[in-house]
Amino acid sequence: MDCEKFEAAMIDELYGELDELTSAAAKRHVAGCARCASRIGGLRATRRVATVPLVDPPAGLEERILEAAREAATIVPLRSRVARAVSFAGSWAMRPQTAMAAVFLVMIGTSVLLLRGKAREVAHAPVTVTEQGSPAPPFEPVARQPADSVVAPTLVASAQNQPRPAEAKGGPAPLPLATDTPTDDTRASRAFAKAPARMKADEETLAQNALAPSPPAPAAPPPMAAGAAAAGGAGNASGSYLPRGGASPFDAALAQYRAGRFDEAARAFDGLAPGDANAELWAARSVREGKGCRAAVGRFDQLAQRAQGTPSAWDALLEGALCYRALASYSEARARLNALMRVDSRRERARAELERLDQLQQGPPSAAPPPAAKVAAPNSAPASPPAATSEFK
Amino acid sequence: MSSLRTEGTDEALMVRYQSGDRSAFAVLVRRHQASLYNFALRQLRSAPLAEEIVQDAFLRVVHNAAEFKHEARFVTWLYTIARNLCIDQARKRALRQHPSLDEPKRAGEGDGPTLGDQTADGRANVERAASSTEIRERVLAAIDALPDDQREVFLMREVSNLPFKEIAEIVGVSENTIKSRMRYALERLQAALSEFEEYARALR
Numbered sequence: 001m002d003c004e005k006f007e008a009a010m011i012d013e014l015y016g017e018l019d020e021l022t023s024a025a026a027k028r029h030v031a032g033c034a035r036c037a038s039r040i041g042g043l044r045a046t047r048r049v050a051t052v053p054l055v056d057p058p059a060g061l062e063e064r065i066l067e068a069a070r071e072a073a074t075i076v077p078l079r080s081r082v083a084r085a086v087s088f089a090g091s092w093a094m095r096p097q098t099a100m101a102a103v104f105l106v107m108i109g110t111s112v113l114l115l116r117g118k119a120r121e122v123a124h125a126p127v128t129v130t131e132q133g134s135p136a137p138p139f140e141p142v143a144r145q146p147a148d149s150v151v152a153p154t155l156v157a158s159a160q161n162q163p164r165p166a167e168a169k170g171g172p173a174p175l176p177l178a179t180d181t182p183t184d185d186t187r188a189s190r191a192f193a194k195a196p197a198r199m200k201a202d203e204e205t206l207a208q209n210a211l212a213p214s215p216p217a218p219a220a221p222p223p224m225a226a227g228a229a230a231a232g233g234a235g236n237a238s239g240s241y242l243p244r245g246g247a248s249p250f251d252a253a254l255a256q257y258r259a260g261r262f263d264e265a266a267r268a269f270d271g272l273a274p275g276d277a278n279a280e281l282w283a284a285r286s287v288r289e290g291k292g293c294r295a296a297v298g299r300f301d302q303l304a305q306r307a308q309g310t311p312s313a314w315d316a317l318l319e320g321a322l323c324y325r326a327l328a329s330y331s332e333a334r335a336r337l338n339a340l341m342r343v344d345s346r347r348e349r350a351r352a353e354l355e356r357l358d359q360l361q362q363g364p365p366s367a368a369p370p371p372a373a374k375v376a377a378p379n380s381a382p383a384s385p386p387a388a389t390s391e392f393k
Numbered sequence: 394m395s396s397l398r399t400e401g402t403d404e405a406l407m408v409r410y411q412s413g414d415r416s417a418f419a420v421l422v423r424r425h426q427a428s429l430y431n432f433a434l435r436q437l438r439s440a441p442l443a444e445e446i447v448q449d450a451f452l453r454v455v456h457n458a459a460e461f462k463h464e465a466r467f468v469t470w471l472y473t474i475a476r477n478l479c480i481d482q483a484r485k486r487a488l489r490q491h492p493s494l495d496e497p498k499r500a501g502e503g504d505g506p507t508l509g510d511q512t513a514d515g516r517a518n519v520e521r522a523a524s525s526t527e528i529r530e531r532v533l534a535a536i537d538a539l540p541d542d543q544r545e546v547f548l549m550r551e552v553s554n555l556p557f558k559e560i561a562e563i564v565g566v567s568e569n570t571i572k573s574r575m576r577y578a579l580e581r582l583q584a585a586l587s588e589f590e591e592y593a594r595a596l597r
Contacts, residue, residue, distance in 0.1 A: 011572040014579075015550070017557065043576075046583040050532050052552050057430040058444055065422050065448055069455045070415075298440035305441065 001025040006036050014043055058298045059263075059287050060270040067274060250279065257282065262290025277303060277312035284316065293323035297332075304336075314346050321353065330361050403467035411458055418458075421467070422451055428553040429475055435536060435548050436479045446482065450475040466559060472549065473563045483541070528589050535585035543578035546571055 001009075006029045012018045013026045030037045253268030269283035284299035300320030307313040321336035334357060340350035400406060400420045409417035426447055433443035453474050454461075461470060536544060545564065549555045557575070561568040 011557075011576050011579075015557070042583055043579045046579050046586060047551075049528065049586050049589050050535065050551075050579075050582045052431070052435060052532070052536065052548070053529050054427070054431050054552070055434065057427050057447065058440070061430070061444055061447065062422055062426055065426065065451045066419055068448060068452055069418060072452055072455050298444060301441040302444060 001029040003036055010040055059266055063270055257286055262286045277307040281312050281315055293326045297323045314343050325357055333357055404463040407461050407467055408463050431552045432548050437482055446478045449478055469559050469562050535582050539578055543574045546574045547578040
C-alpha cells in the first residue's frame, strides 16, 4: 500500500471500517512511513481529545414524547387491517347488547347532567377555562366541580366568574398587574417567542402570586366564601398551602416539592394536563431543585416560548435568567432580564436582578463564582443547586 | 440499558409497533432519544430547540409508522427526519430579525463561560495545565466552528455512532464524500485543538 492508497483508507482505518486484509496492509504502511504515521496519529489523538461531551436529555422528555404519541394517533395499521377492523367494530357496535348499553349510558348521563345543573346553580357560574389545570378541593362539599373540568386558578377568579374580576383586584399585592396592557407584555415575550399569544393576565397573575413560594397571599376576600363552590386552585381559599380534604393532583405534586422529593415532584407536574403552564413552571422548578440549573434552563426557556405573553412565561424568563446567571452565562441571563424590563409587573425585579448581574460580572476575579465547578459535571447536580437556589428564596 | 437490546432490532420493534404494540415504540424512544438529543443539541446549540426536534422527530415516526418498510433501517429514517428538522430550524433562525432564545453561534456559549472569559489578562493558557473544563469548552467551540456539512457528519459519527454508509444515505451523498467531510472535520478540529493534542498523546 502506498501513501495515496493509505490516504484513501485512512478514515476507514481510524473508525474500524476496513476489512481485515486492507487494515493489515494499512498498518504495515504506517509502520514504515513516518509521514502517514504522523497523519493518522494526529487524527487519532484529535478524536480522543474531541470527545463530544454527552448530556442527558431533559427530564421528562421521554414521557412527553410518549404522551404526545398517545395523543397524536392510535397506531394506524396497514390498510387491509384498518378495513377489517372498521367492519368488525361496526358489526360489534350493532349488537343488541351494545345498543342497550348505549341507551342506558345516555339515560345515566342525562340524569347526571340534571343533578350537576343544580350544583352549578349553587356555584353561580359556568366553568372558566384557563391555563390552570386542576380543580381544588371543594370549598363547599355540595358544589364540587366535575373533575375533568378545567377550573380557574384561584377561588377568587372562578367564584366571581367575571372576565375582569373586579373583586379580585381587591386581593393581594398584584393590584398593578391587573392594569397591564396585553400588547406590552406580549411584545416582551415575543422576543423569545414565535407567535403572538392571548393574554389571560388577571386570573393567571393571581394564580401565580397565590402559588409563588413567597408567603401565602391572603387570596380569600369575603366574596369568595359566599360564591364558594367550584373552583379553586392549588392555593386554596384560606390562603394556606396545605391541601384540604381530598388533595388535587396539583396539591399532591406540590406536597412532594415541599417535602424535598424533587424528582417525584417533577414527574408529577409533568404528568398534569399538558399545556398547563403553571404545572410546567413547577416542573421546571422541581428539576432545578433536584438536578440543578443546568438541567432546568431548557425547561424554563421552553415554557417562556410556549406560554408567551402570560405570567407563566414571565416567571419562566425570570427564573431562567437567574439560572443562567448562576451558571455564569451572563449574556443569556441579561437577554432575558432585559426582555422582562418591558413587562410592567416584572420591571422592578428585573432591574434589581440586572444590577446584581452587573456586580457579578464586574466584581474582582477572586470574587467571581468558579464556573468550572458548575460547568464541568453536567450530571452531578449537587454542584449547582446550593448556589443556584439561594437566588430564589 | 443492555436489557433494551434483548427487545429486538429497531426494525423488529417497528413491525410490532405497526401491529399496534405501543410498548415497542417506547423501547425505540428509550433507545434513541439520548443520542438524537445530543445530535440536535450540538447542531443547533439550543437545548429547547433540541428537545423540540427530538419530540417532532418521534411524532413523525408515529404519524408515518404505517409507511415504514422494515427492510429499511429505522435509524436512517429517524436521523433523516431529525436532520431535515434541524435544517428547517437553522433556516428559520437565519430569517429571524430579533434576538432569539437560542444560544448564539458563539464558542461554547450556553455551556458555560468561554475560555476568553476565564483568563483575566487574555493570554493563551499555555502555561497552565489544561483543565478538563477548558478542554471541553474548546472542543465544543471547535465543533461549533465546523462548517455545517462537516459538523453533521462528525456528530452523526461521533455522537450517534452511525456508520459512514448510513450517514451517506441520510445526507444523500456518496460514502466517499462523507468520509472526505469527516477527514476535513477532524483536520480542522486537530488544528483548533492542537495545544491539547500533546495532552492527548500523553494520555496514551
